[in-house]
Amino acid sequence: MTIIDKTFDPAEIEARLYAHWESSGAFRPARPDAEPFTIVIPPPNVTGSLHIGHALDNTLQDVLIRYHRLKGRDALWVVGTDHAGIATQMVVERQLDERQDKRTNYTREDFVAKVWEWKRTSGGQITQQLRRLGASCDWAHERFTMDEGFSAAVTKVFVDLYNKGLIYRDKRLVNWDPKLKTAISDLEVETRELAGQFWHFRYPLADGVRLADGRDHIVVATTRPETMLADMAVAVNVADPRYASVIGKQVLLPVTGRRIPIIADDHADPELGSGAVKITPGHDFNDFEVGRRAGFAAGEMLNMFDADANVAPTADGLVPENYIGMERFAARKALVAEMDRLGLLDRVEDRVVNLPYGDRSGVVIEPWLTDQWYVDAKTLAGPAIDAVRSGATKFVPATWEKTYFNWMENIQPWCVSRQLWWGHRIPAWYGPRAWPAATKPSKNWPDWSIELPADFALVGSTIIEEPAFVATTKAEAIAAAIDYYSKLLPDYELVVFDSRSEMLEQTMSSTFDAKRQLPIWQDEDVLDTWFSSALWPFGTLGWPEHTHELARYYPTSVLVTGFDIIFFWVARMMMQGVELTGTPPFATVYCHGLVRDAKGQKMSKSKGNSVDPLGLIDKYGADALRFTLTAMESQGRDIKLDEKRVEGYRNFATKLWNAARFCQSNGIAGSTSAVPPAATQPVNRWIIGEVVQTAARLDAAMAAFRFDDYAEVAYQFVWSRFCDWYLELTKPLLAEGADAAVAAETRSVTGWALDQILVMLHPVMPFLTEELWHKLGTREHDLIVATWPVGGSVDAAATADIDWLIGLITEVRSARTEVNVPPSARLTFAAEGASDEVRDRLERHAAALARLARIAPGAAGGSGLQLVHAEATYTLPLEGIIDLAAERARLDKAAAAAEKERDMLAARLASPGFTEKAKPEAVDKARADRDARAAEAERLRAALARLG
C-alpha cells in the first residue's frame, strides 16, 4: 500500500504491470478444478503490426478472458502467429529486390532458410504490441502455424483427407495471379467494376456456308479479344432461328486460321449481343464448362498464356510468331488492330466490365488451366452447416448465420495448392507415367514417362496417369512408390528428387540412367495458408495427439473475429473441426464490425487515414483505448472511431484515479472480505445495493456479448453514482467531529465498493485497476487473478431514502439556478405537507442537504423560493434577493409541465380501449402517475398563488 500519486501516468504503470503479470504466470493461473473458458486468438500474420482492427479484436477477447478469469473460470487464451504464406514470402522477396537480388537466385532450401531468418529477427513484432494493449494471452505456450507440431498436424490432415477422397488433384481453370505466379482461391479474388470496351468481331464461315440472312460471317462480341488465339468454338442457342442452319458447320478463326466448330449450347443467349458467343475453354470459366459439354477434355483445351500471362504458343502451333511473348494487354491492342485491318472489326462498344483482381497483388487475374489440389468443400460443408443449424455453434449477432449458410450451401471446390516456397509443402510425390509399348503417346506428352514391356497385361491399352503418393513422410511415400512400381517394373531402382526440375536437370546429365532407374519427386507446391489456419483451434491444443489440453479446452468457448473473414477462416475451421474432431470448434462465434475513421471511411494505408493504436496508447493510455473500443462495440455495426472518444475515456480513467486518491486520503483502504461490511447508514446500505445491481447488469451484458452495455453501465455507475453522489453524500460522515462508528462503517463500505469497482472495471481497464488495487491495500494476490466477489443485497428502504434525497437536492439546485441565487448563498427552508417519514429524512440528512443543496431548516414565512418534491412543498425565504418574476415564470413552467402530463395521462385513461385492453400494470401506472402529476400541479399552482 503506497500513496497514490497526484497524476496518473499510464505509460509507467502499463510497462511495469504487464511485465509483472507475465512473469508471475498470471495469464494462466492454475485452476484445475474450475470450469474452462477458452478462446483461441485469430493468429495475426507473423509479418503483421498492430492495426486498429487488431486492437478491437483483441480488446474484446481480453475483456472476455479477464471477465471469466475474475469469475473463477480456468481461462485460457491461446496465442500464436500465422506464417502467412504469400504475405511473408512477399516481404522477404521485397528485401531481396532492394538489393537487386531475387528469390530465383537461390535454391528453395536457401530461400526458405532466409525466410526463417527473417522471422527470427524481424517477425512477430505484433506479439509485443499485443502486450502493450494488455492482452492476457498464454504466451508461455505461444504457437506458430509452421512450428513442428503444427506442421505435423497439417500434413496428417492432408493425408487423411486424401485417403478419404476429400482431397484430390484436378486439371481445371484456376484463378491465376500472373504477378505472384500462383493459383489463388475464389475468395482471394475481388471483382472491380471498370469502364471497358466490348469488341464485336466477324468470324468468317468456312466452306462457303451462309447464314439464313445471307451473311458470310458470324458476329461475336468479347471483352477479351486476345483470347481469340485460343478459341475452340462458336456457340449459338439451338432455338435461335438465325443460326439453326449453321450448327455443326465451321468458322475460320481469323489470325490463326484454325477451323473451329459452331456448336449449340444454352450458354448462348439469343437476347444478348448477336446471340453467338466465342468459346475459349482454356481462358474463361463459362467457356470451360461449355467446352466440357462440347466434349473437349481439359488436356486438349488450348492455352495461349505462360505463367506471366504473356502470349505463348498454343498446342496447335497456330499463334503467329509476332504475338509470342507479347504482354496480354499489348496483345489485346495488337489483335484489335489486326482484326480492324482485316476488315473484321464490326464495331466497338463502351461498357462497364467486371474485372477480377488479385487481392494481394492488385493485378488482373487470369483463368488458367493447371493441375492443382482441391478440397471437396461441398462434402465437408454439410456437417458444418448442421453444427450451426442445430445450435451447437451460435453466431453473435445471429444475422451472420445467414451469411454463413448462404456461402456454405453454394460452396465451390477449394483450391489449396499455391505455387510458393514458403508454407507447408504438399506431402505428395509423383512418379513417371507409363504406357504400353503398343500405344504411342501424343507429341505433346509432357512428362517423364516410361515405355512398358509389350506383353504388359495389367493396364491394357490405357495410359497410366502420373501416380501420386501421398504420405506423411518421405519414407512412406518411397515405400508406396516401390510397392507400386515394383509390380510394373521389377527391374528398376527408385531415385528420389526434391523437385521435378532437379530431376530433369539430372536427366540431362549422364549421371541419371533413365533406363534402369525410376525417379519420384515431391510436389513443389505449398498449401494455402488458410488450410493450416483452419486447424488452429485444435492444432494448438496438441491435436492429433490426445492431449490433456485438447480434452480439457476443446471445443473452445468463443471465437472473436471480424465478419470479413467468416468465409476465409471461420467456415473452414468449422468444416475441418467437425470433420477431424467430430465436434464444432466453438460454442459461440462473435463477429464484430470494421473500424472506420471518423468520417466512416474504411481505414487503409494507401488512404492515409489509418489510426495507429500504439499512438493512441502513447497519448491516452491502453486503458482509454480499450474502453473506447469496448464502449463503441455494439452488435452489427461498424465503428467510426473518433479520437475525442478516446480522450473522454482517458478523462474517465483520471476521474477514477482521483476518486481513489480521495478515498485514500480519507483513510479508506481496500476491503479484506468479499462480503460487504455490515452497514446501518442508509447511504451505505444504498451503495451496496447499487453495486449489486450494477454487477447484475454487467453480468447480463457479458452474457449477451453486449460490450457497449458493459462499458456504459460501468461508466455510469462509477461517475454518476459513486463519484457524483456516494462520495459527496458521505463526505459529512467522514468529516472531523462525525460519529466515529458511522465514519468507520462508511470507510469500510467505501473501501468495499471501490474494490468492486476495480473488479468490475478490470476487464476493460486492467492497468489502472490493478495499480489502484495494490495502492489501496496489501493484497494476497493480484487483481487479475482475483475472483469476482459480489455479495450483498438491495435494501428497498435505503434505496427509497437516498432516491428521495437525491431528488430533493436536484430540485433545490435546479430552482436556485433558475432564479439566479448565488451558489454560495445558504438558504433556510420550511417544509409544509411533509409526512413524518419525510420529516425524519430531513433531519437525518441535514448535513447532506447543507452541503449539497446549501439549505438548512428555518422558519417559514415571507416570500421566497417554493418547490414541490414528493408531496411536500418547501419554502425558502429569499426576502429581497429573489427575482419575483423569474420565480413566477419558473413555477408556472413547472406547473404547466405537470398539468400537460396529467392531462395526457387522463386522456389515455379516458379512452375506451385502454383500460380494457392494456396490461393491468400499464393501467395502474398511468393512474398513479396521473394522480401524482395532478397533486404536483396543484401544489405548484398554490405556490404561485401565494406569490401573488
Place this chain on the structure above:
RNA sequence: GGGCGCGUAGCUCAGCGGUAGAGCACUGCCUUCACACGGCAGGGGUCACAGGUUCAAACCCUGUCGCGCCCACCA
C-alpha cells in the same frame, strides 16, 4: 441479379410496443479542502418519408427515398 445492414439531438451512437437516452460538442454559473482531463444547472429531436396493424409505434408490417456492405459466369 440475389442477400444483408443502416437512416433517432450539431457529431458518434444506444433504445426496438407504454409520455425520447448517453458521450462529445454547445450555453450559463462555480478558484466548494479528489479531480478544470473537474463541479452544478441548462438548451437542443414532428426518431428519413408514406401507408397499415394496435387502446398505444422510434420500436411490428408494407411500400418509397437515401447510404453502405457481401455474394453472383451476362459473353
